Amino acid sequence: xxxxxxxxxxxxxxxxxxxxxxxxxxxxxxxxxxxxxxxxxxxxxxxxxxxxxxxxxxxxxxxxxxxxxxxxxxxxxxxxxxxxxxxxxxxxxxxxxxxxxxxxxxxxxxxxxxxxxxxxxxxxxxxxxxxxxxxxxxxxxxxxxxxxxxxxxxxxxxxxxxxxxxxxxxxxxxxxxxxxxxxxxxxxxxxxxxxxxxxxxxxxxxxxxxxxxxxxxxxxxxxxxxxxxxxxxxxxxxxxxxxxxxxxxxxxxxxxxxxxxxxxxxxxxxxxxxxxxxxxxxxxxxxxxxxxxxxxxxxxxxxxxxxxxxxxxxxxxxxxxxxxxxxxxxxxxxxxxxxxxxxxxxxxxxxxxxxxx
Amino acid sequence: xxxxxxxxxxxxxxxxxxxxxxxxxxxxxxxxxxxxxxxxxxxxxxxxxxxxxxxxxxxxxxxxxxxxxxxxxxxxxxxxxxxxxxxxxxxxxxxxxxxxxxxxxxxxxxxxxxxxxxxxxxxxxxxxxxxxxxxxxxxxxxxxxxxxxxxxxxxxxxxxxxxxxxxxxxxxxxxxxxxxxxxxxxxxxxxxxxxxxxxxxxxxxxxxxxxxxxxxxxxxxxxxxxxxxxxxxxxxxxxxxx
Amino acid sequence: xxxxxxxxxxxxxxxxxxxxxxxxxxxxxxxxxxxxxxxxxxxxxxxxxxxxxxxxxxxxxxxxxxxxxxxxxxxxxxxxxxxxxxxxxxxxxxxxxxxxxxxxxxxxxxxxxxxxxxxxxxxxxxxxxxxxxxxxxxxxxxxxxxxxxxxxxxxxxxxxxxxxxxxxxxxxxxxxxxxxxxxxxxxxxxxxxxxxxxxxxxxxxxxxxxxxxxxxxxxxxxxxxxxxxxxxxxxxxxxxxxxxxxxxxxxxxxxxxxxxxxxxx
Numbered sequence: 001x002x003x004x005x006x007x008x009x010x011x012x013x014x015x016x017x018x019x020x021x022x023x024x025x026x027x028x029x030x031x032x033x034x035x036x037x038x039x040x041x042x043x044x045x046x047x048x049x050x051x052x053x054x055x056x057x058x059x060x061x062x063x064x065x066x067x068x069x070x071x072x073x074x075x076x077x078x079x080x081x082x083x084x085x086x087x088x089x090x091x092x093x094x095x096x097x098x099x100x101x102x103x104x105x106x107x108x109x110x111x112x113x114x115x116x117x118x119x120x121x122x123x124x125x126x127x128x129x130x131x132x133x134x135x136x137x138x139x140x141x142x143x144x145x146x147x148x149x150x151x152x153x154x155x156x157x158x159x160x161x162x163x164x165x166x167x168x169x170x171x172x173x174x175x176x177x178x179x180x181x182x183x184x185x186x187x188x189x190x191x192x193x194x195x196x197x198x199x200x201x202x203x204x205x206x207x208x209x210x211x212x213x214x215x216x217x218x219x220x221x222x223x224x225x226x227x228x229x230x231x232x233x234x235x236x237x238x239x240x241x242x243x244x245x246x247x248x249x250x251x252x253x254x255x256x257x258x259x260x261x262x263x264x265x266x267x268x269x270x271x272x273x274x275x276x277x278x279x280x281x282x283x284x285x286x287x288x289x290x291x292x293x294x295x296x297x298x299x300x301x302x303x304x305x306x307x308x309x310x311x312x313x314x315x316x317x318x319x320x321x322x323x324x325x326x327x328x329x330x331x332x333x334x335x336x337x338x339x340x341x342x343x344x345x346x347x348x349x350x351x352x353x354x355x356x357x
Numbered sequence: 358x359x360x361x362x363x364x365x366x367x368x369x370x371x372x373x374x375x376x377x378x379x380x381x382x383x384x385x386x387x388x389x390x391x392x393x394x395x396x397x398x399x400x401x402x403x404x405x406x407x408x409x410x411x412x413x414x415x416x417x418x419x420x421x422x423x424x425x426x427x428x429x430x431x432x433x434x435x436x437x438x439x440x441x442x443x444x445x446x447x448x449x450x451x452x453x454x455x456x457x458x459x460x461x462x463x464x465x466x467x468x469x470x471x472x473x474x475x476x477x478x479x480x481x482x483x484x485x486x487x488x489x490x491x492x493x494x495x496x497x498x499x500x501x502x503x504x505x506x507x508x509x510x511x512x513x514x515x516x517x518x519x520x521x522x523x524x525x526x527x528x529x530x531x532x533x534x535x536x537x538x539x540x541x542x543x544x545x546x547x548x549x550x551x552x553x554x555x556x557x558x559x560x561x562x563x564x565x566x567x568x569x570x571x572x573x574x575x576x577x578x579x580x581x582x583x584x585x586x587x588x589x590x591x592x593x594x595x596x597x598x599x
Numbered sequence: 600x601x602x603x604x605x606x607x608x609x610x611x612x613x614x615x616x617x618x619x620x621x622x623x624x625x626x627x628x629x630x631x632x633x634x635x636x637x638x639x640x641x642x643x644x645x646x647x648x649x650x651x652x653x654x655x656x657x658x659x660x661x662x663x664x665x666x667x668x669x670x671x672x673x674x675x676x677x678x679x680x681x682x683x684x685x686x687x688x689x690x691x692x693x694x695x696x697x698x699x700x701x702x703x704x705x706x707x708x709x710x711x712x713x714x715x716x717x718x719x720x721x722x723x724x725x726x727x728x729x730x731x732x733x734x735x736x737x738x739x740x741x742x743x744x745x746x747x748x749x750x751x752x753x754x755x756x757x758x759x760x761x762x763x764x765x766x767x768x769x770x771x772x773x774x775x776x777x778x779x780x781x782x783x784x785x786x787x788x789x790x791x792x793x794x795x796x797x798x799x800x801x802x803x804x805x806x807x808x809x810x811x812x813x814x815x816x817x818x819x820x821x822x823x824x825x826x827x828x829x830x831x832x833x834x835x836x837x838x839x840x841x842x843x844x845x846x847x848x849x850x851x852x853x854x855x856x857x858x859x860x861x862x863x864x
Contacts, residue, residue, distance in 0.1 A: 065769040066770075066774050067772075071771075074767075082786065091768065091773070143770070143771045143772050419831075491815065491832075511816065512816060514817070514821075516825075527710060529732070529814075
């Protein structure tokens with residue numbers, strides 16, 4: 001079932017319109033406070049919103065939360081502590097009017113599907129966080145929602161349990177689904193589409209691979225682990241404040257606003273001004289140094305471009321005297337820089353509805 | 358251990374503070390609550406005449422007797438009945454009590470007597486809410502005496518005559534069996550309906566100097582109460598002469 | 600038995616002194632009462648008609664008023680915790696006021712509301728209904744002083760509990776009624792239990808409002824505390840015996856409230 005969302009939440013200054021196609025999964029990305037959870041709240045009915053949320057032609061905003069058939073799996077499992085695992089999962093079927101026996105049978109099936117049958121008789125507080133979340137997923141699915149909302153479902157889970165849970169989500173959440181996440185793997189493995197939200201507005205939207213390989217918003221770039229500079233686009237260059245970035249245009253697009261995107265490993269680091277070919281050489285000042293596996297990520301500040309991250313090998317890092325405040329030179333080859341027209345800032349206009357509905 | 362000495366020192370300080378302030382004579386009188394107005398007036402006269410300061414402690418007779426037995430200070434004890442005074446004598450806290458007033462039972466009704474209560478017989482009426490003292494308290498013993506031949510159905514048996522009167526003045530009850538002095542003291546909030554049978558249950562108030570007292574003024578206060586000045590005030594308040 | 604090792608204490612030594620004095624202040628009177636109990640006559644004193652009547656009346660009225668407190672106080676706590684009334688703070692203050700009022704003042708207030716000369720009581724009297732001097736008055740007096748405990752307990756529990764579980768239940772298709780009975784009430788059950796016990800204790804000990812408002816008649820309005828106060832006038836032994844009874848009941852109540860396992864939710 002296609003979900004069409006077009007809501008305004010005046011209290012949080014949120015305006016967003018998007019659509020999730022039948023049985024698709026959309027990931028909503030965005031910095032903290034961007035309004036991601038509020039949008040989910042508007043869909044479940046815990047946050048007051050105007051506009052409409054259409055599901056099979058019916059506006060959910062006019063329905064009480066328990067009639068919306070919208071399932072939710074949040075950061076915390078929120079299992080009912082007074083019920084056994086089985087009865088937790090049977091809660092949805094019971095609410096739907098099934099007999100106690102039938103409800104427990106349905107619950108048993110879901111526990112089995114999620115490989116959690118052996119906990120059926122336990123109390124929630126006897127389970128680990130990851131186990132609880134798995135039961136919570138079974139509980140949400142057993143209620144057979146038309147739309148499933150996942151609100152950072154793995155944020156509070158131990159790292160080693162996340163992969164298993166993610167696999168379960170991919171295998172068993174077959175309905176139209178929205179997942180709010182901070183995490184690149186979540187978006188890559190679960191979402192067909194990505195919606196990037198910032199300060200209550202959608203700043204970028206598209207197919208997951210497209211957005212994450214060629215991000216046009218700072219947040220998507222951060223998630224994707226690439227550098228992004230916004231500025232004025234002209235032919236082969238992008239000008240940001242007084243600095244010009246040279247690159248290769250990837251896509252034609254309207255407007256002169258654009259972004260330059262380049263991965264950290266394309267950034268070469270020099271203690272003094274380098275001589276030779278690179279078109280893009282910038283004096284920068286180190287702000288953070290972070291090591292991740294064999295690589296060391298050096299984030300440095302440029303007065304015009306803002307923060308730029310470079311990836312160097314640990315041996316190179318050792319020679320560079322990387323302290324916060326150290327002055328360095330960053331250089332990027334023009335062919336490593338993608339120049340993209342920028343996503344429109346406000347995408348509130350609704351796209352034409354597919355005629356199939 | 359040290360702390361106990363501290364406590365004793367504090368207690369000593371407090372008690373010496375009380376008794377040493379006035380070199381002149383000062384006495385403490387423990388009196389039944391029903392005597393409050395009369396005794397306060399009599400106390401003023403007494404102080405004027407003798408220069409002796411009088412401190413009063415008014416409470417239920419039983420409480421006063423218990424307090425004395427527990428070692429509470431007091432020079433004179435005046436109770437609302439002889440039974441409690443007898444108990445004090447048995448405790449050894451007083452000697453030689455003297456009757457100084459009597460009190461008779463009466464029926465307290467709302468001002469104007471709206472339910473037209475004429476005498477004890479009316480207490481059997483079913484349309485009246487009747488309140489009395491519980492048997493266990495002195496006024497209850499007296500009530501039992503006058504009600505012995507009647508089938509009454511009180512709605513409440515209160516702990517004190519004041520509570521009985523309160524139920525009548527607040528309009529909760531229609532009629533209450535109380536002492537005539539209580540009605541006098543209510544200053545118009547209740548009206549008395551006297552009945553002849555009250556004579557069978559005269560309540561006598563005794564007064565006595567306590568055995569712990571070494572103040573000569575204590576006996577003078579007793580004399581003042583039993584003397585003409587005291588008796589005049591008592592009669593004004595509705596008490597009878599023993 | 601081996602002695603458990605204890606970690607070095609962070610308690611300053613002098614703390615024991617005021618703590619000890621405080622404990623003495625509480626314990627000595629209780630112990631003294633128990634010492635004073637005429638143990639030999641105890642069975643006789645406690646099984647006298649008056650004692651049995653008072654005890655039975657006390658238990659019945661306290662249970663009744665506790666049940667009513669649960670029935671009315673839970674919705675009140677809900678309203679205070681979950682809805683936005685205008686002047687919410689003022690309403691809460693007024694609702695909780697009887698908790699701190701001197702009992703006699705509560706009695707006067709009840710008299711002013713339900714007494715024969717009052718507006719409400721007068722109207723009821725017109726229908727032939729009298730509240731004063733009846734067991735209903737006792738229950739009313741007990742509710743007046745104990746209901747705030749229930750409201751406070753439920754409101755606090757609901758606030759601590761939050762709405763997350765309830766919202767989750769709604770996404771699972773449970774309507775408001777089902778959420779209340781299957782989720783909210785079970786979740787606050789421990790708080791509900793301890794608030795009920797507090798209510799019961801407060802009702803059982805109610806004295807001032809009862810004696811002012813309800814009167815004192817054996818089997819109808821004379822509850823155990825009133826009986827203690829009355830027999831004190833004539834029979835100290837009986838009063839102490841009854842006090843022991845109340846003490847034991849109080850002890851059981853305190854033990855019951857504190858024995859509850861506190862499960863982290």
